[in-house]
Amino acid sequence: MPRLFTALEIPANVAGTLSMLRGGLPGARWIDPEFYHVTLRFIGDVDHAMARDAAAxxxxxxxxxxxxTLDGVDQFGNNKxxxxxxxxxxxxxxxELQAEHERLMKRIGLPPEGRNFRPHVTLARLRDAAPRQVADYLSLRGYFRSPSFEVSRFVLYSSRDSVGGGPYRVEAAYPLM
Incomplete structure (x- = not known):
């Protein structure tokens, strides 16, 4: 069964700039820059028929x-x-694009996404990171801002069952006008 999600790709020049934020945080497992993306809709583990329906x-x-534009660096998890x-x-x-993805996936029978949409690019997953060290990291890098970049397509990614952070494969690309 494929694990699918829709996303926006991050251009190489912006990914390169983001990669400069890597390091300096014990307990961080940094995502490889080629896997940076903005998730629009997590579809999940689906059978091949549902995968075809989603793509269609x-x-x-x-x-x-x-x-x-990427604007700021933060963390998920508050005190943990x-x-x-x-x-x-x-x-x-x-x-609006994300809301359309949500409507389309519900129309083909997938359950609604359980979380509110908070667009972001995951840079690192944390395990046993001390809140104080995370706060120190964010105080140095939290004011990051990328140049604006054009979004001319979105993609349907598949991923293998893993701890997260890739590898991802583009299954289909959908141009925006």
Whole structure:
């Protein structure tokens, strides 16, 4: 069964800049820059028929491309930090694209996504990272801001069952106008 999700790719120049944020945090498992992405909709482990339905449904998306900016570095997990991420600056075109993915996946019979959409690029997964060390890391790197970049397509990724962070494979690409 494939594990699928839809996402926006991060251009190599922006990924290179993000990769400069790696290091300096004990307990961090850093994501390889070639696997950086902004998840739009996690589809999950599905059978091949559902995977085909998902891919076909995504063909219905008819939207314009847009620009994105990464703005700030933060963490998920509050007092028990579990991930470091680069936040995506608020963008109505992104929110509308993600909402369309959600509607399409529900239409083909997938359950609704259980979490609120918070667009981000995961930089590291944390295991037993001390909150104080995470706070120190963020105080040095939290003000990161990328140049704006054009989003001209979204992709359907597959991943193997792993701890997270790749490897991912592009199963289909969907251009934006």
């Amino acid at each position: 449904a995504l063909d219905e998306v008819d939207r314009f491309g847009f620009d994105l 930090p579990r991930a470091i991420f680069a936040a995506v600056k608020a963008n109505s075109a992104l929110i």
